[in-house]
Amino acid sequence: MEEPFWYGLALIIFTLLLKLSTTKLGQKHKKNLPPSPPSLPMIGHLHLVKQPIHRTLQALAEKFGKVLLLRWGSRRVLLVSSPSVAEELFTKHDIIFASRPRLLVGKHFAYDFTTVTLAPYGDLWRNLRRVMTLEVFSSARLAQFSSIRQGEVRLLLNQTVKSCAKSMTKVELKSKFTELSFNVMTMMAVGKRYYGENVLDAEEAKNIQKVIRDGVDISGATNFGDFFPFLQWMDMTGIEKKMVSLMAKMDNFLQGLVDERREILSATCGSNRKEVKKLMIDNLLALQEKEPQFYTDQIIKGIIMVMLVAGTDTSSATLEWAMALLLNHPEAMEKVRAEIDTKVGQERLLEEQDLPKLTYLQNVINETLRLYPPTPLLVPHEASEDCVVRGFDVPRHTMLFINAWAIHRDPELWEDPTKFKPERFEGWSGEGSEGYKLIAFGAGRRGCPGAGLASRLVRLALGSLVQSFEWERIGEENVDMSEGLGLTMPRAKPLEAMCKPRPLMLA
Numbered sequence: 001m002e003e004p005f006w007y008g009l010a011l012i013i014f015t016l017l018l019k020l021s022t023t024k025l026g027q028k029h030k031k032n033l034p035p036s037p038p039s040l041p042m043i044g045h046l047h048l049v050k051q052p053i054h055r056t057l058q059a060l061a062e063k064f065g066k067v068l069l070l071r072w073g074s075r076r077v078l079l080v081s082s083p084s085v086a087e088e089l090f091t092k093h094d095i096i097f098a099s100r101p102r103l104l105v106g107k108h109f110a111y112d113f114t115t116v117t118l119a120p121y122g123d124l125w126r127n128l129r130r131v132m133t134l135e136v137f138s139s140a141r142l143a144q145f146s147s148i149r150q151g152e153v154r155l156l157l158n159q160t161v162k163s164c165a166k167s168m169t170k171v172e173l174k175s176k177f178t179e180l181s182f183n184v185m186t187m188m189a190v191g192k193r194y195y196g197e198n199v200l201d202a203e204e205a206k207n208i209q210k211v212i213r214d215g216v217d218i219s220g221a222t223n224f225g226d227f228f229p230f231l232q233w234m235d236m237t238g239i240e241k242k243m244v245s246l247m248a249k250m251d252n253f254l255q256g257l258v259d260e261r262r263e264i265l266s267a268t269c270g271s272n273r274k275e276v277k278k279l280m281i282d283n284l285l286a287l288q289e290k291e292p293q294f295y296t297d298q299i300i301k302g303i304i305m306v307m308l309v310a311g312t313d314t315s316s317a318t319l320e321w322a323m324a325l326l327l328n329h330p331e332a333m334e335k336v337r338a339e340i341d342t343k344v345g346q347e348r349l350l351e352e353q354d355l356p357k358l359t360y361l362q363n364v365i366n367e368t369l370r371l372y373p374p375t376p377l378l379v380p381h382e383a384s385e386d387c388v389v390r391g392f393d394v395p396r397h398t399m400l401f402i403n404a405w406a407i408h409r410d411p412e413l414w415e416d417p418t419k420f421k422p423e424r425f426e427g428w429s430g431e432g433s434e435g436y437k438l439i440a441f442g443a444g445r446r447g448c449p450g451a452g453l454a455s456r457l458v459r460l461a462l463g464s465l466v467q468s469f470e471w472e473r474i475g476e477e478n479v480d481m482s483e484g485l486g487l488t489m490p491r492a493k494p495l496e497a498m499c500k501p502r503p504l505m506l507a
Contacts, residue, residue, distance in 0.1 A: 031393070032391070033069050033393055033394075033395075034065075034068055034069040034078065034389075034392040034394070035068060035069070036064075036069045036070065036071070037063075037064050037070070039070075042073070044070065044071030044072055044073060045071055045072060045077075046072050046073060046227065048060065051485050052483060052485060052489070053377060054376035054377045054403055054404075054405035054489070055405070057081070057401070057403050058081065058403060058405060058406040061079065061081035061406055066080065066081040066082040066085065066406075067079070067080055067081075067082065067085055067390055067392060069392075072227050072399075073226075073227025073228045074228060075101075075226070075227055075399055076395060076397070077398065077399045077400075077401060078383075078394055078398050078399065078400045079401050079403065080400065080402045080403070081402075081406035081407060081410070082407070083407050083433070083436035083437045083439070084436070085390055086402050086407065086436045086439060086443065087443075088390065089389065089400065089402070090436070090443045090444030091444070093387055093389065094444045094445055095121070095445075096385055097382070097384075097400050098125075098381070098384070098444070098445055098446060099120045099382050100113075100117075100121075100379070100381065100382060100446075101381075101382040101399050102120075103226045103380075104223045104225060104226055104239070104240060104243065105218075105219045106118040108243035108244060108247050109215055109243060109246075109247055110302065111298050111299075111301070111302045114128075114298060114299065114302055115128070115302040115303070115305065115306050116128040116129055116131075116132050116303070116306055116449070117306055117310070118379075121384065127294060128299070128302075128303070129445070129449065131287070131303065132303065132306075132449040132450075133449055135283045135284065136280055136283075136307070136449070136450075137449045137452060137453055142452060142453055142456065144278070145187075145188045145280075146352045146353075148184065148188055149184055149188075149352065149457055149460060150352060150460065152180055152183045153180070153464050154349070155196050156180045156461065156464075156465075157349070157464060157465070157468050159176070159196070160176065160468075160469065160499065161501050164469070164500060164501055165500075166500065167500060168470075168472060168498040168499065168500045169498065169500070170474060170497070171496065171497060171499050172494060172495075173319075173320060173323060173494075173495045173497060174316075174320055174491070174495050175494070177315075177316040177319040177320050177461075178209065178312065179194075179195035180316070180319075180457075180461060181311060181312040181313075181315040181316040181319075181457070182194060182195065182205065182209065182308070183195050183196065184311075184457055185307050185312055186308070188279070188280055189257075189279065189280045189281055189304050189307055189308070190260075190261055190279060190280075190281050190304070191261075191281075192257075204253070207249075208249070208250070208253050208308075209312075211246055211249045211250050212250075212308065212309050212312065212313070214242075214246055215243075215247075215250065216487055217485075218242055219487055220485070220486060220487045221239060222237070222239075223237075223240070224236055224237070225240075250305065251301065254301040254305055255301065257281070257304065258281070258285075258297055258300055258301060258304075261279070261285065262285060265282065265285060280304075281300070281304065284300045284303060288300065307450070310448070311450055311453065311454065313374070314375070314454055314488060317372075317489065317490055317491075318365070318368060318369065318372070318374055318458050319458055319462060320490075320491055320494075320495045321368050321371070321491065322365060322458070322462050323462065323465070323471075323495060324479045324481060324491065324495050325364075325368055325481075326364070326466070326471070327471060327472070327473050327479050327497055328473070328478045328479050328481070329420055330472075332420070333466060333471060335360055335422075336360060336361050336364060336462075336463065337466050337467065339358055339359075339360045339361060340354075340358060340463055340466065343357045343358060344357075344358075344467070346502075346503070347504075349464060349504065350460065350463045350464050350467050352456060352460055354463075355456065355460065355463070358459070358463060359426075361459055361462065361463050362425070363422035363423065363426060363428075364462070365455070365458055365459055365462070366428070366438065367420060367421065367422045367425060369408075369438065370409075370438055370440070371408065371418075371420065372483075372489060373404045373405060373408060373439075373489070374441075374488050374489065375404065375442070375487065375488060375489075376403070376404055376405035376489050377403055377404065377405065378402045378403075378404055378439070378442050379442070379446075380399045380400060380401050381400040382398070382400065383397060383400065384396065404439050404440060407439065408437075408438065408440075413437050414437075441454070467502070467504065468501065468502055468504055468505045469499045469500060469501055469502060469505070470499065470500045470501075470502060471499050472497065472499075473498070474497065474498055479495070479497075480492070
């Protein structure tokens with residue numbers, strides 16, 4: 001929610017929605033509801049919601065309890081800030097909360113609710129999930145594209161060397177991390193690199209990156225129609241018009257990728273096709289030939305879009321936060337470097353196969369995800385039927401928000417919860433109930449299928465940068481760790497640092 005919310009609440013809302021908000025919600029539900037803060041007529045608790053929303057909801061939970069029932073306009077919202085309750089929801093009630101609420105963003109940014117992230121629970125979603133698990137993000141597929149990830153990280157290192165002198169030089173890292181993540185996703189998906197030397201489509205990449213960024217931003221904006229059904233046809237703030245325009249640009253880009261790859265495969269017949277490097281889109285187009293009714297161009301475009309949008313934003317943001325934390329804690333930076341020098345050596349660059357040996361590097365990533373989760377407020381779920389959660393009655397169609405930010409910083413769960421302490425994850429397996437204390441990528445059947453890919457890329461990139469360069473803050477003061485606004489919690493200020501190549505990069 002944002003401040004402009006109030007500017008659109010004209011008298012018409014207070015008059016025409018009065019009956020809707022005061023009668024419909026109060027009818028035919030059980031009485032043992034979760035606790036709820038005081039609310040206002042019609043708008044419910046929307047007046048309490050300010051940016052950044054994860055912090056606002058954390059404050060509400062601290063005051064009123066870790067299981068709350070809120071009302072945002074005509075919608076009920078179950079707010080959970082407890083790992084044990086999250087575990088109950090994702091195990092005992094996993095099927096009940098396996099669906100998604102029908103919000104405007106799903107209509108326009110998810111091909112009318114047909115992508116794996118926002119599709120309702122059912123046959124379509126199960127088929128999409130199976131495709132993502134087996135054809136896109138399986139261990140075999142990820143291993144198949146290991147050379148792509150390593151190649152793009154090498155490109156990042158080489159570009160950084162060119163930006164540096166033999167003495168400390170200032171470099172800007174945010175754009176480098178975004179370009180790395182985008183290149184990895186497009187290379188794995190369609191075999192095209194959009195950033196780097198001798199790239200013909202750099203301008204197209206910038207344009208589509210802006211579309212993605214604007215789409216992510218507008219997805220977190222207030223849409224009155226989501227909370228006041230009467231206003232769905234009005235588009236009072238023009239948000240739907242903006243969504244339609246952005247999605248048209250995105251669809252045009254994605255359709256071009258699909259058509260281009262289909263032409264390449266069609267022109268390569270017989271035994272020669274086996275020589276063409278296998279890409280993720282090739283697997284999807286092969287499935288389309290077998291099952292054209294399901295694997296339509298729209299389904300394929302939706303899968304690629306999820307990879308580009310979710311994969312680019314979350315990985316680049318995590319890399320930026322992790323490097324910022326290491327710059328503010330040089331002793332941790334040195335421990336990462338020492339571990340790599342000991343277990344990998346100083347004669348060759350870090351490779352993906354080395355990652356299982358680098359436990360402290362993994363602890364740094366875990367601690368980064370704890371402090372700065374890529375989705376601090378998990379994508380909402382919706383109850384498909386009435387249920388009982390911790391003894392409270394939760395009515396059907398209630399939206400569920402789990403505040404990962406609040407769980408990750410709960411002093412009852414973590415010692416010194418706001419402090420950067422990678423050592424806290426020593427010996428931590430993340431299995432069983434412990435896993436719900438760190439839910440940066442969600443959990444249950446709607447957990448992020450790309451978490452394994454993100455983990456590999458972030459560890460490889462961060463470890464390689466620490467191995468290959470000396471890093472320092474620009475000045476004596478700590479790096480500013482202020483959060484920006486957005487669904488994926490970007491940094492308020494793009495990260496800059498001083499770097500100098502180590503001997504490994506000068507050989």
